[in-house]
Amino acid sequence: MNDPLRMLSIGAHPADIFDQSGGTMAHHAARGDWVGCVVLTHGARVHDQVISEEMFHRDAVPEADELRNTMRERAGVKEAETRAACAALGVEHIVFFGADDAVLLVTEEVVRRLARVLRELRPDVVLTHFPKEDDGITSPHAITGQIVMHALRLAGSVDPGDRNPPHRAAQVFYFGIGAAATRHGLWDQTGGYACDVFVDITDVAEKKLAALDALVSQGYGGAYARKRIETSDGAFGLAGNCAYGEGFISHNPTTHYYLPVTDHALRQARSSDHEVMDGYSFKLPV
Numbered sequence: 001m002n003d004p005l006r007m008l009s010i011g012a013h014p015a016d017i018f019d020q021s022g023g024t025m026a027h028h029a030a031r032g033d034w035v036g037c038v039v040l041t042h043g044a045r046v047h048d049q050v051i052s053e054e055m056f057h058r059d060a061v062p063e064a065d066e067l068r069n070t071m072r073e074r075a076g077v078k079e080a081e082t083r084a085a086c087a088a089l090g091v092e093h094i095v096f097f098g099a100d101d102a103v104l105l106v107t108e109e110v111v112r113r114l115a116r117v118l119r120e121l122r123p124d125v126v127l128t129h130f131p132k133e134d135d136g137i138t139s140p141h142a143i144t145g146q147i148v149m150h151a152l153r154l155a156g157s158v159d160p161g162d163r164n165p166p167h168r169a170a171q172v173f174y175f176g177i178g179a180a181a182t183r184h185g186l187w188d189q190t191g192g193y194a195c196d197v198f199v200d201i202t203d204v205a206e207k208k209l210a211a212l213d214a215l216v217s218q219g220y221g222g223a224y225a226r227k228r229i230e231t232s233d234g235a236f237g238l239a240g241n242c243a244y245g246e247g248f249i250s251h252n253p254t255t256h257y258y259l260p261v262t263d264h265a266l267r268q269a270r271s272s273d274h275e276v277m278d279g280y281s282f283k284l285p286v
Ligand SMILES: [Zn+2]
Pocket: 012, 013, 015, 016, 141
């Protein structure tokens, strides 16, 4: 089965898809796979230069209507940055789902709407947040993962008003960050989940850097983008035996005719100690 894959990365906020899967998206786009992404919320409240930064230290924030207008404007700025970041990775298909990021909940309305998107776009592979990330209750990342799971289930069936036939994805990969990373809060210690798939993104780390650099309004450009890639992707790289990696947790166990051994694992096994260290030791130019 050598048809191009259809891959969809679904993130809670505009930056998430790039943080978590930018390198992986770049690889699949370069291979000729169909690569799309869904930004579930407008993300105006998250790290925004105006909404979450400049208003933080004011005596009072604007009246409701003015605030709503400003949030719409800021969401527009984030959309433009998201398009620029996708262009850096060779990704063209973006769905701005537009859910409000105030209190994100698993609602029937959001699930039905996302299920329709899945029936339309028909992804073979879905990447999204781990549904138990953080506390699994208030984290917009966890809620997004849960909404995706519900929507995938519903997409496998018909729904009146949607003429697209049912659709099932072959695999779901959860973003490793927040699920299997260093503890940030109390609930992070309850899971014990570990990434079982790493994608070596070393050859496209500079493309990922360009994507993060495009996210100016939320302060990602410059030093943060470099630190983010060195620390998170560098740590996944160490775990996955490469310079920079992205880590994922597979939802489904996989079935093979032969036992799966990757080219990467064979190369590692046949390399000397220092050859392995050389593989780790590439560093992005500052
Ligand atoms: Zn996020």
